[in-house]
Amino acid sequence: TVIDDVADLNKLKFDYIVVGAGTSGVVVANRLTENKDISVLLLEAGGSNADVLDIEVPWLCLIATPDTAQDWNFTTTAQPGLNGRAIAYPRGFGLGGSSAVNYMIYTRGARDDFDRFARVTGDNSWSWDNLVPYMKKTERFSPPADRHNTTGQFDPSVHGFNGINTVSLQGFPTGIDSRVFAVTDELAEFPFNLDMNSGNTIGIGSTQVTIKDGVRSSSATSYLAPEFINRPNLHVLLNAHVTRVLPATTGSFRTVELVHGSNVTRLTVTAGKEVVLSAGSIGTPTILQHSGIGNASFLTQLGISPLVDLPSVGQNLTDHVLLLDSWFVNSTDTIDEANRNATLFGEQLAQWEDTHTGPLVNVAGSQIGWLRLPANASIFERFEDPASGPTAAHFEILFENGKLGPPTPEGTSYISISNALVAPTSRGFVTINSTDPLAAPLIHPNLLGTEVDIFIMREALRASARFAAAPSLKDYIITFDSFDPAFTDAQLEEYIRANSGTVFHPVGTAAMSAKGAGFGVVDPDLAVKEVSGLRIVDLSVLPFIPAAHTQAAAYIIAERAADIIKAAQC
Template structure:
């Protein structure tokens, strides 16, 4: 199969072309000046570069630490998203510090080290979040522009909803009234049927606890519905393939520099941080002896390096907690104690059931011949099981309002349209299958966590990885919700429609006690890779937070942050859509300030 993967990659050709520069030396030869320098060519950074250069008189440079997304098969084929990270050349290959809530385990913490950022390596799920999520952002920032209703034009501006790969009839699988069909980033429904599809929705009819939700991107997420994903014609649609597609990246006023890692932002005045310092980044192998280059933006520097990269750059620049920075040996230039704090993420927990079927994804995972046949079909027709990510259905659910847990904790969710936990259904096991058996998975995710962590430094070397502590499951509330999520998944699996399909539980038993479930959770939980909050928005004039509602860094000039680090709370959703929405509005905020 290896030869087929190589030939497929070669046949794909370059996905991005135009003003993409792969070495700093080539950029310096051009002797260009830029109005805006965007640090990070990921989900948000690509949007900013695209939208600002709609004005031909505005010049933008996007500086991306990673390399090209072109010809990387595990990025392009939707079903191969599970192989895009961790520990690949397209991953920053971060690791958390040991997590007490996970039995002391340190876990891989993938982030996209490639053009398109995490939109190039994620699991492609497109969920905007709940109306209540965004309305809460508006309340805490005092800016109505961050409310759901205000953001709908930006949601539609981003989205190009299209036909699934197999062009099947999608009636009653989504609500066209809430979608955009003329945007830039492609979204579609699953393009290959699975054995569990009809059973899942029959179960929603049989069990009132699990209502059917026609379209969870309507603003009300509660219930089980069809998954929507950033896929176009059977291939991944990332910010690199959409916002930096040839018709955009070929603009003479837009340049993208790859393999260039920004180490710091530098001041040209007491409060003006408009210069970036960077080094050549090749295969992630960096040494302090590498030459350092600087470029100054005519108007602004925009940090879009993500919830790990953005706070790390700020801290190395002397922007953060002055006391902590001084103790580490970094000269403090601007005291902002909130930088790197408030890290929030979703906890993921896989669970599977043995089923009476041989038509699951487990077969191809064990059978190289079948896997090669599926890849050949995808390569020649863009059809077959590889056109989808691993799941076709998902849903969000809430803990009942009369639950005893709310006698101890106030509800951390944004409101009734947002879930406390998520269920993700897949026609196969999560992870590599055992030698025999076929499976259905109903995985759980904690989506309204109360635990908070941090991103901090333990070195003055800006090329060293920061300390990442999501502080998973530090709260009794979080453990309670995951236990309830597991029990909810067991109740769903017990629906009458599964009586002749499910043979036995594989991961845990519905009769397990709280201590037994806790043991299973702490030994097996991981993350959905949705870090947010480390450079959070707060109201203008607030003595906490990192950016004002217009995303400018508090107390500074010419420095703005546009990525998921600005969210003060984690939305009850998969977060790539939020990154697009933030960036679309941010582009207009930047234009208004010109």
């Protein structure tokens, strides 16, 4: 039930307060309110996001951020690894959080990623095998928008078909599909992978997406569908920017302070049992630091009384790096024409509005793949392999039937063969910079901050160039557009630093560690160390970044967290 009058906050009692109605927070609020005797208040800084076309139409995700009403509109600090550029750092603002603005690619990650979580936290319940039930529980694997025959495009045995969030395959064929798959037969370094969500990610396969019948499926449209949001024991307050958590009694942080809408008066509300922070990898450490939970000497310098000295808060920010690359092709059957021809695009949008079919039901990335450096790569002579294990990639390769970005000149057509660095060794931070809790924090993802990261990116581009030279693409690709495959190491590095950005996957800023470890922010049960009444459930808790697009991890962790919280009720 959406609370219309903020004065009602005083009249109601809440067992739990969940801060942030994003990907993870909504899952927790949904699962806890399955028990009608449990009352939950879900607080979201943004609005409802209902009926926003750029959110609903899959292809339009490309313009849903940055600099929009459903984005926090953050900017990073100047990034040394990007030649000093500061870049936009989108985060979803409003119901669904980042799941309402993301690009919908759905990848769980590698078996080794989760097994590493189990290893570093000393808690085997975070292992892949123990999380598979939650992977299936969240997922309703469904037919694609065009109802095409999906045999041979995924492995049904690894999926869930009765969950809440829809996962499907892309729903419109593209002109490059058969060529990309043909290359997996031609070049051994690019194997075919029937289902990258099986635990073994390595290889190239069909992209799985959170799209239901041609429309985005976010945590807001799935876990907050009418039958859930209308539960009498689930109370949702929109436009509620949480400023701090406060100790209700010494050490028990069950009180939340917030401002509502444009009213600057700070309100407080107290949970009977627990507060769950699900404000994401930027929001959660920001709230903690304003609350005096963080590096005590840093907070003192800033003028905030430290209440709990947890120096890991806001540290360990880890993100993936994306570089879009294109090649000229001799076809007109690409997205480039609709990108520059308003009439054609209008027809596609009309088709989507009529039937939720057509090219706009797709998202960028007709196929994706996950690849590793060779075991004898020279970088491993001096540095440890940063990947979690053999099922996890060092870099991703993403294909699209045309060039992404602004319209291209008349008569030009492209294929994109892009790359992401998915085993980064760089670590950055999120820190507050002012005592004003409404001020944006400093965000330093430290993209391409290490020699290992630039090495992996260079080799990823070289792999893309080898892909582009495969027999099935030889007559299709005319020449390079973005970078010359003959570039030297130095030229490639210069090109990468000048053109890379984020894949929007920040994690790790309130990381889990073993109970009693002298670092980290939460224990393996996601309870904040050294306090009571406060848990964190969002991607800030990940100690390492999975080699995958990260939304699936948010759903999986939140499903398990809900069970942890329920078990603690008794």
